[in-house]
Amino acid sequence: MEKIHSLLLKQKAYQSAITALHWDLETEAASKSKANIASSIGYLSGEAYSIFVNEEMISYIDNLDLNQLSALDQKVIKELKKDLDKIKVIPKEEFVAFQTLKANATNTWQEAKNTNNYSLFSPYLSQLIDYTKKFMAYRNEAKPLYDTILNDYEEGLNMKTLDHFFNLLKDELQASIKLVNENPLTLKKMPDHYGAGKQKKLAHDLAALVGFDFEAGVLKESEHPFTLGSDKNDVRITTHYYHHNLFSSIYSTIHEAGHAIYEQNISDEINDTIALGGGNCMSIHESQSRFYENLVGREYHFLKNIKPLIEKYFEAFKDYQVEDLYLHVNQAKSSLIRVEADELTYPFHIMIRYEVEKAIFNDNIDVALLPQLWNDLYDQYLGVRPTSDTDGILQDVHFSQALFGYFPSYALGSAYASQIYNTMQEKINVKQLIEDNDLSLIKDYLNEHIHQYGKALTSNEILIKATGKSFDPQYYIDYLKNKYQGIYQK
Amino acid sequence: MEKIHSLLLKQKAYQSAITALHWDLETEAASKSKANIASSIGYLSGEAYSIFVNEEMISYIDNLDLNQLSALDQKVIKELKKDLDKIKVIPKEEFVAFQTLKANATNTWQEAKNTNNYSLFSPYLSQLIDYTKKFMAYRNEAKPLYDTILNDYEEGLNMKTLDHFFNLLKDELQASIKLVNENPLTLKKMPDHYGAGKQKKLAHDLAALVGFDFEAGVLKESEHPFTLGSDKNDVRITTHYYHHNLFSSIYSTIHEAGHAIYEQNISDEINDTIALGGGNCMSIHESQSRFYENLVGREYHFLKNIKPLIEKYFEAFKDYQVEDLYLHVNQAKSSLIRVEADELTYPFHIMIRYEVEKAIFNDNIDVALLPQLWNDLYDQYLGVRPTSDTDGILQDVHFSQALFGYFPSYALGSAYASQIYNTMQEKINVKQLIEDNDLSLIKDYLNEHIHQYGKALTSNEILIKATGKSFDPQYYIDYLKNKYQGIYQK
Numbered sequence: 001m002e003k004i005h006s007l008l009l010k011q012k013a014y015q016s017a018i019t020a021l022h023w024d025l026e027t028e029a030a031s032k033s034k035a036n037i038a039s040s041i042g043y044l045s046g047e048a049y050s051i052f053v054n055e056e057m058i059s060y061i062d063n064l065d066l067n068q069l070s071a072l073d074q075k076v077i078k079e080l081k082k083d084l085d086k087i088k089v090i091p092k093e094e095f096v097a098f099q100t101l102k103a104n105a106t107n108t109w110q111e112a113k114n115t116n117n118y119s120l121f122s123p124y125l126s127q128l129i130d131y132t133k134k135f136m137a138y139r140n141e142a143k144p145l146y147d148t149i150l151n152d153y154e155e156g157l158n159m160k161t162l163d164h165f166f167n168l169l170k171d172e173l174q175a176s177i178k179l180v181n182e183n184p185l186t187l188k189k190m191p192d193h194y195g196a197g198k199q200k201k202l203a204h205d206l207a208a209l210v211g212f213d214f215e216a217g218v219l220k221e222s223e224h225p226f227t228l229g230s231d232k233n234d235v236r237i238t239t240h241y242y243h244h245n246l247f248s249s250i251y252s253t254i255h256e257a258g259h260a261i262y263e264q265n266i267s268d269e270i271n272d273t274i275a276l277g278g279g280n281c282m283s284i285h286e287s288q289s290r291f292y293e294n295l296v297g298r299e300y301h302f303l304k305n306i307k308p309l310i311e312k313y314f315e316a317f318k319d320y321q322v323e324d325l326y327l328h329v330n331q332a333k334s335s336l337i338r339v340e341a342d343e344l345t346y347p348f349h350i351m352i353r354y355e356v357e358k359a360i361f362n363d364n365i366d367v368a369l370l371p372q373l374w375n376d377l378y379d380q381y382l383g384v385r386p387t388s389d390t391d392g393i394l395q396d397v398h399f400s401q402a403l404f405g406y407f408p409s410y411a412l413g414s415a416y417a418s419q420i421y422n423t424m425q426e427k428i429n430v431k432q433l434i435e436d437n438d439l440s441l442i443k444d445y446l447n448e449h450i451h452q453y454g455k456a457l458t459s460n461e462i463l464i465k466a467t468g469k470s471f472d473p474q475y476y477i478d479y480l481k482n483k484y485q486g487i488y489q490k
Numbered sequence: 491m492e493k494i495h496s497l498l499l500k501q502k503a504y505q506s507a508i509t510a511l512h513w514d515l516e517t518e519a520a521s522k523s524k525a526n527i528a529s530s531i532g533y534l535s536g537e538a539y540s541i542f543v544n545e546e547m548i549s550y551i552d553n554l555d556l557n558q559l560s561a562l563d564q565k566v567i568k569e570l571k572k573d574l575d576k577i578k579v580i581p582k583e584e585f586v587a588f589q590t591l592k593a594n595a596t597n598t599w600q601e602a603k604n605t606n607n608y609s610l611f612s613p614y615l616s617q618l619i620d621y622t623k624k625f626m627a628y629r630n631e632a633k634p635l636y637d638t639i640l641n642d643y644e645e646g647l648n649m650k651t652l653d654h655f656f657n658l659l660k661d662e663l664q665a666s667i668k669l670v671n672e673n674p675l676t677l678k679k680m681p682d683h684y685g686a687g688k689q690k691k692l693a694h695d696l697a698a699l700v701g702f703d704f705e706a707g708v709l710k711e712s713e714h715p716f717t718l719g720s721d722k723n724d725v726r727i728t729t730h731y732y733h734h735n736l737f738s739s740i741y742s743t744i745h746e747a748g749h750a751i752y753e754q755n756i757s758d759e760i761n762d763t764i765a766l767g768g769g770n771c772m773s774i775h776e777s778q779s780r781f782y783e784n785l786v787g788r789e790y791h792f793l794k795n796i797k798p799l800i801e802k803y804f805e806a807f808k809d810y811q812v813e814d815l816y817l818h819v820n821q822a823k824s825s826l827i828r829v830e831a832d833e834l835t836y837p838f839h840i841m842i843r844y845e846v847e848k849a850i851f852n853d854n855i856d857v858a859l860l861p862q863l864w865n866d867l868y869d870q871y872l873g874v875r876p877t878s879d880t881d882g883i884l885q886d887v888h889f890s891q892a893l894f895g896y897f898p899s900y901a902l903g904s905a906y907a908s909q910i911y912n913t914m915q916e917k918i919n920v921k922q923l924i925e926d927n928d929l930s931l932i933k934d935y936l937n938e939h940i941h942q943y944g945k946a947l948t949s950n951e952i953l954i955k956a957t958g959k960s961f962d963p964q965y966y967i968d969y970l971k972n973k974y975q976g977i978y979q980k
Contacts (some may be wrong), residue, residue: 010533013529013530013533013534016508016511016526016527016530017508017511017530017534018507020507020510020511020514020881021506021507021510023514024510024514026514028708028710029724030704030706030707030708030723030724031705031706032705032706032723032724033706033707033723033724035722036506036720036721036723036724037506037510037724039500039503040503040506040507041498042698044503044504044507047537066542176828197687213522214520215520215521215522216520216521216522216523217520217523218518218519218520220518220619230526231523231526233520233522233523233526234519234520234522234523234526234527370660370664452977
């Protein structure tokens with residue numbers, strides 16, 4: 001175990017460097033420097049790969065007598081074996097080329113999005129898909145390729161489960177979608193300009209308020225908000241400041257802070273194993289970010305409590321009631337942009353991406369046809385149609401990082417969050433805690449029942465720890481129905 | 491040569507990562523993350539070391555037939571040999587430990603400076619000195635250890651040259667120092683508060699005005715302003731915003747921009763060799779930063795031209811004359827802080843550090859006695875005495891990075907700048923160009939005569955290219971005497 005740990009420490013040194021380069025690339029690197037940084041990332045990823053995938057590591061792992069290990073060490077070995085099996089089938093040159101490609105693809109995606117030029121990005125997308133298919137095929141698993149992909153995001157997840165989940169949402173939420181689209185709220189117009197400097201200070205205050213630890217993290221700006229963590233003491237989040245929309249940065253800050261609070265509160269013991277450090281699967285991770293963003297951040301009393309803080313930077317809000325803010329941030333309507341979508345239509349954005357990915361991996365659709373498919377699906381699921389690829393297939397960063405299979409986690413995470421909230425409400429009256437502006441007990445509960453475990457439990461075990469039962473989508477459906485009936489049938 | 495180049499490319503990938511981690515550490519990393527980042531830097535430095543110092547590289551270099559190489563390749567090999575000879579005598583464990591120590595020492599120095607606690611930093615300083623002595627001793631050169639150190643900053647530089655140079659300055663400038671201290675100017679008081687946000691925008695505008703290329707660089711904040719470059723297309727500079735002092739950030743921005751303009755304008759051919767990329771020795775580098783800071787930035791007409799820009803962010807300056815600004819930024823007076831010092835007393839701050847370093851390396855003084863020595867030297871050379879170590883020996887970052895031997899470059903650089911200015915005045919009338927706000931021709935001249943060559947020429951060859959002769963300190967002495975007599979004997 002000691003030898004394995006010392007190899008993991010070396011790998012972690014590379015990981016810190018790669019993380020720093022990515023962070024730099026996406027938050028501040030100068031345009032002419034990006035190609036060099038991307039190639040450094042590629043090279044160092046190869047070195048990190050070699051430390052992990054080699055005879056030495058494989059023989060250490062194979063020769064261990066699992067029975068002589070502590071329960072925690074057994075989990076470490078199980079996790080390492082799982083990762084090794086995935087990665088050792090990939091030739092190193094291909095692995096390195098793929099890392100460099102991803103870094104370059106992300107740069108190109110940003111340019112393509114800014115200039116509404118899908119054809120700039122599509123050759124990269126095509127290569128990313130080909131690599132992904134090839135890597136999955138190397139594993140030679142007895143299931144559809146897209147199931148292998150999904151399973152990497154959450155053990156046991158497959159198309160059968162997701163088809164069932166999404167069909168249920170479609171059936172149950174159709175009436176609510178109709179309700180909100182046909183009965184738009186009459187809202188007080190929000191102020192139309194917000195300086196970036198003030199937004200930045202507000203974002204800092206809000207992140208601290210919900211529990212982000214600035215001694216173990218950084219908050220910065222990037223094109224697309226994200227969280228990046230290489231260790232519980234080094235968790236970075238970003239947001240984006242729009243001059244015309246204050247609530248975009250407020251909610252992306254709270255969302256990313258939710259991810260970061262998770263990472264920052266993994267137990268030291270688990271963090272030190274390296275292999276089990278970091279958050280659990282992406283669905284559990286998203287359950288935490290969306291818990292903070294929606295179940296805390298969009299609550300009437302949370303808004304009531306932060307209103308004075310908002311007024312500190314933007315005096316115009318003194319002329320608004322809490323109710324005005326509440327309705328503004330909870331209005332629902334079919335729209336084009338996922339990250340700006342309300343909670344009700346949100347899962348439909350996810351279903352669209354899920355259908356697009358099934359078309360890519362099950363039906364081998366030509367990348368040239370994806371914008372059309374994307375737009376058709378928006379028509380079909382939400383009754384709206386993008387007029388540009390910037391607002392269509394180019395809107396999200398994920399494809400450019402080959403994060404296929406990631407999107408369903410957002411919908412699952414939202415559903416897990418509702419289930420977790422339900423149990424917390426019974427045990428600690430979370431609604432009252434929000435009203436009392438006492439968020440620390442909420443954080444403590446999540447720390448104790450979810451965060452501390454890192455990857456040492458499966459997602460199902462975490463759900464059972466936190467809620468006493470396996471996944472049940474009904475909490476999510478009931479939550480959405482009740483919330484939007486409450487707002488729209490007043 | 492191809493094999494050597496491919497090893498250098500690998501080394502450069504590490505260097506990019508190490509640079510990114512340093513940049514991160516010094517500009518934004520969270521406090522709890524710093525130890526981990528420092529240890530990653532240490533580990534990766536070791537890997538970079540191994541790529542450079544190994545049998546393969548040594549045998550490639552030793553087996554090359556120099557006569558069959560291009561003139562440029564011959565220089566590459568000469569440079570690599572020089573570096574290898576310095577570094578291969580250091581055992582890898584010690585090299586790595588030293589890199590980690592430096593990263594931790596810099597963090598501790600910052601804390602020690604903030605809390606005026608020299609004893610927090612002194613154990614690190616002591617170790618840094620010991621490592622430096624040990625590494626220099628490994629080289630077993632037939633000269634005093636401090637000469638070996640100085641020679642690493644500029645080929646051929648030694649205590650004999652510096653003693654001569656500094657004694658000349660002491661003799662020639664004493665009367666001017668007396669003049670300025672005994673005849674303080676009557677100045678219009680400057681506004682006393684400057685918001686950091688506006689300073690930041692102004693710094694950005696000024697850097698761009700003097701010629702910093704934002705497509706190949708980043709401007710950010712740090713405790714102590716610095717320039718960091720791993721490639722001509724990736725040159726980062728920092729400044730520091732003080733609420734009570736606008737001109738501190740203005741001049742540190744222009745100073746660091748001067749360094750960056752140098753790095754960004756090395757020719758592609760030289761940059762691609764990697765080994766000869768980056769600026770020449772530190773004295774030449776400082777000649778460029780101080781050229782921009784002082785010979786351009788503190789000129790009456792430069793101030794006249796940037797006054798409208800300053801007023802754009804700080805309206806209060808509308809009530810000031812250009813003359814008020816000119817006198818404010820050119821007033822001279824013995825003081826405690828090097829980076830805030832005027833041009834006239836500046837070299838005396840350097841002489842003090844030079845004496846301190848001679849005490850460290852020639853006389854093996856106990857680190858506990860350094861604050862006292864520092865303060866005594868300030869008394870003796872400038873007639874002022876620090877009342878805290880924060881304003882005394884802890885004021886500069888250099889010792890914490892083991893940059894012993896670096897300080898003399900600042901004074902030499904200033905002197906080189908005067909000599910270069912003199913030739914430029916004859917050839918392109920630089921004074922008139924500043925008056926016409928046409929800084930691009932100044933940049934073109936420096937690009938052509940100095941910047942493009944990188945490390946492909948010696949500092950003496952550069953001086954001859956740019957001025958037609960070797961170093962002559964008299965230009966500097968005349969410049970300082972004339973300038974301050976002009977201001978103080980009006």
